[in-house]
Amino acid sequence: MFPYKVWTNRLRAEGRLLLWLLLLLTPLSATGSFRHKKLGPVVTPQTFRYILDDSAGHGRVFDGIGAISSGGATSRLLLNYREPYRSEILDYLFKPNFGASLHILKVEVGGDGQTTDGTEPSHMHFKQEGADYRRGYEWWLMKEAKKRNPNIKLIGLPWSFPGWLGPGRTDPYENITMTALYVVSWILGAKKHHKLDIDYIGVSNIFEFYL
Numbered sequence: 443m444f445p446y447k448v449w450t451n452r453l454r455a456e457g458r459l460l461l462w463l464l465l466l467l468t469p470l471s472a473t474g475s476f477r478h479k480k481l482g483p484v485v486t487p488q489t490f491r492y493i494l495d496d497s498a499g500h501g502r503v504f505d506g507i508g509a510i511s512s513g514g515a516t517s518r519l520l521l522n523y524r525e526p527y528r529s530e531i532l533d534y535l536f537k538p539n540f541g542a543s544l545h546i547l548k549v550e551v552g553g554d555g556q557t558t559d560g561t562e563p564s565h566m567h568f569k570q571e572g573a574d575y576r577r578g579y580e581w582w583l584m585k586e587a588k589k590r591n592p593n594i595k596l597i598g599l600p601w602s603f604p605g606w607l608g609p610g611r612t613d614p615y616e617n618i619t620m621t622a623l624y625v626v627s628w629i630l631g632a633k634k635h636h637k638l639d640i641d642y643i644g645v646s647n648i649f650e651f652y653l
């Protein structure tokens with residue numbers, strides 16, 4: 443006769459096995475309800491086959507994987523990391539075929555406004571003031587990225603604007619020419635002072651807030 447203890451141990455082990463099987467099956471059942479938009483039929487785990495087929499035309503171009511340094515302070519601390527840790531983290535982020543190997547780096551165009559975690563400085567605090575392109579840490583980050591991958595794409599986006607761009611009314615799009623000139627000056631400053639080519643530029647974060 444099977445001793446009682448052995449049975450309970452076995453049942454317990456099988457119970458655990460069943461749990462693992464259920465966990466393993468969860469992604470499969472998720473695949474089961476997946477409907478391929480182009481090919482039509484519902485794919486079940488039994489009929490699922492991975493098909494590489496561009497008969498319906500080529501899909502979207504893969505532009506790469508990117509990361510954002512923004513929100514006022516999300517990457518601020520990296521600058522103060524001790525070496526060699528700082529360089530190691532930068533390598534993991536930007537060095538091609540190594541770590542994250544980022545293809546795109548998007549940075550905040552500082553606007554003197556609190557943009558989630560902190561405030562990034564504008565290159566023009568006041569209208570009368572000459573622009574200063576040494577402020578903040580995004581220039582540094584972009585240069586470190588380019589050093590490791592000269593082909594990395596750079597994107598700039600203002601999350602906020604200094605007050606003088608919405609004179610008295612806090613609407614930075616009140617005079618669109620002035621705001622455009624301000625953004626363009628950031629692109630020109632990047633080239634002139636840091637030898638950085640900005641590939642893409644945005645003019646507004648979460649645009650519907652301003653409509």
Ligand SMILES: *[C@@H]1O[C@H](CO)[C@@H](O)[C@H](O)[C@H]1NC(C)=O
Pocket residue numbers: 617618619620623
């Ligand atoms: C808008 O800004 C531009 C550039 O600074 C300026 O020439 C123009 O007079 C401004 N327009 C208004 C309506 O203030």
